[in-house]
Amino acid sequence: MKVLLLNGSPRGNKCTRTALEIVAAEINKANIETEIFDIGPKAIQGCIGCGGCVKKGCCVFGENDGVNEFVNKMKECDGLIVGSPVHYAAASGAVTSFLDRAFYSGKSAFAYKPASAIVSCRRGGATAAFEQLNKYFSISNMPIVSSNYWNMVHGNTPEDVLKDEEGVQTMRMLGKNMAWLLNCIKAGKENGIDIPEQEAKIKTNYIR
Numbered sequence: 001m002k003v004l005l006l007n008g009s010p011r012g013n014k015c016t017r018t019a020l021e022i023v024a025a026e027i028n029k030a031n032i033e034t035e036i037f038d039i040g041p042k043a044i045q046g047c048i049g050c051g052g053c054v055k056k057g058c059c060v061f062g063e064n065d066g067v068n069e070f071v072n073k074m075k076e077c078d079g080l081i082v083g084s085p086v087h088y089a090a091a092s093g094a095v096t097s098f099l100d101r102a103f104y105s106g107k108s109a110f111a112y113k114p115a116s117a118i119v120s121c122r123r124g125g126a127t128a129a130f131e132q133l134n135k136y137f138s139i140s141n142m143p144i145v146s147s148n149y150w151n152m153v154h155g156n157t158p159e160d161v162l163k164d165e166e167g168v169q170t171m172r173m174l175g176k177n178m179a180w181l182l183n184c185i186k187a188g189k190e191n192g193i194d195i196p197e198q199e200a201k202i203k204t205n206y207i208r
Contacts, residue, residue, distance in 0.1 A: 008095025026175025
């Protein structure tokens with residue numbers, strides 16, 4: 001089994017990655033592989049609703065900024081954790097554009113795989129960003145993994161994050177809970193319990 005962790009910070013090896021590494025270390029203790037995928041500092045094209053991914057099978061812009069690579073990796077993974085810094089009480093603009101296109105073009109790669117979001121902030125806005133990220137999972141048939149508190153760390157530097165004892169514990173428990181749920185799903189599959197039968201999507205328009 002493998003969990004993919006998306007670092008939505010354009011600053012690389014800073015606070016968000018520090019938190020993701022804590023989570024990954026706990027998952028690894030359960031003999032589950034992890035990989036951290038950095039979106040990096042490059043510009044991320046926003047989704048323009050062109051529908052090209054429906055025809056092509058992947059995002060038409062995705063070879064330029066890693067979106068298609070990420071979706072392809074997700075197809076081979078069993079769980080997902082998305083990390084983002086807090087910018088103006090929201091997830092970073094880069095990770096928002098990245099996830100919009102990844103989930104729109106590759107939704108089947110995510111369905112029924114446990115997921116969780118973590119956010120990193122200096123002081124405020126964490127709960128709003130956390131709620132925003134969880135909406136990608138709740139619209140995609142993904143079980144959401146929780147911890148013993150909302151998944152956030154505080155600090156202006158990686159060193160500050162490590163001093164946030166409650167935040168660090170929250171990350172550790174998140175890693176343990178992700179590993180536990182993945183093992184439960186594995187055990188279920190081994191005993192003949194598969195994902196629910198799918199239904200064709202019903203779309204209701206409210207303008208008559």
